Amino acid sequence: MHTYTAIVLAAGQGKRLGLGFNKQLLTLAGVPMIIHTLRLFARDEACANMIIVAREEEREQLAALVEQYDVPRVQCIITGGAERQDSVYAGLQVAKTALVLIHDGARPFTRQAVLRGLVNAAVETGAAIAAVPVKDTIKRVKSGVIEETIERAPLWAAQTPQAFQLPLIRQAHDEARAACYVGTDDASLVERLGREVAIVPSDDLNMKVTTPADVKVAEAILTERGHNDD
Template sequence: MERNLSVIVVAAGRGSRMGTKESKQFLELDGRPLFLRSIEAFGQFGATAEIIVVTGEADVERCERYIRDAECPLVKLVVAGGSERQHSVYEGLKHVTSPWVMVHDGVRPFIQQEQILACYEEMQRSGAAVLAVPVKDTIKVVENRTIIDTPDRSALWAIQTPQGFRTEELLRAHKEAVAADFLGTDDSMLIERLGASVSVAQGSYTNIKITTPEDLNYAEFWIQTHRKEAES
């Protein structure tokens, strides 16, 4: 497999919804910070040429220390992000040297090789791809605590990361978003804004984003359960 992929791991979040003083990417799961698990997953992927980690300005040295101790040779550098996730991705993009780029949340520690591969293959086939899973629950549109619409669940997908794009296209999308003072909720939204299509690759319901204490409890349970299965 050709090493033609740069990976931006975004580890610049805060612990506001987690209710902790510690930034959520540094919370430990089975003895390791969450963001290291994401880095290690992409470090094992055959197409990865370099990994760029984006974190808070005050956490750059700390992040570098974790990475050095964990021996992650594909990490090219750690850079300081911005006030919003979109700004942080843009800072990482400025250092990308590969023709293809994937962006991944540092707090999605359970990303698996088959999911990375699925996104990578779909990205190369269509030019832009995101991991996603069909929505299980009925979704309601609510205003002032009153339901005003019920979208067709069969057309709804929950979007995950990684998200993969041609580097030049994602960079252009970010530059145009900056110029227009536009803030999107994910990178695919910026690509869509250019009028380009984004394809979906099948993700996994286990590829959760650790955002709340309940998420962390589930993650610890998941690890313990799979460890017991492996030992039995």
């Protein structure tokens, strides 16, 4: 069995939710969102350990939650950087397994089958991301006027987790830092090297909780199916 380290990004501020505190600490069905997310990986036997990347002032609070909810295999909680890319880079410096899965702490509903698919694809190709086909019609717009309707068939919406062989994603981040390049996600840094990134089909339930409407959907998901995401 191929094992991996999960790098979980947990430094979000919850501005769009209007919380005034880190949205990772928002309770869903009575449990902090970050705990729901960590439990995804705790249930996966292939997850060797987890690295939580957080703001310095919240590390102790997150450590207390990990202990309170008895989340296993948390290797460490480290301080992130000014930008998401900096936080991922910090996590990569302490990862030790041959594979890493990089995941947003605000996506608590990834299916176990997607995790397994990502691991298998990353072993084979070096890099893979969870994604879903784009369903809406996409328009290219300039100055409030449609310039073009873009063919929808080849378009996919990227999600996390994103899985990589550790040497490859470290190289991608190192070269991006050297060039002062900021990518839209980690996969874009690997694409910049000319490497292929595989797609592992996911689903719309692998949502990122960002808005008040998302919170209502997340609560409904937990009410309907509990914590079983197989």
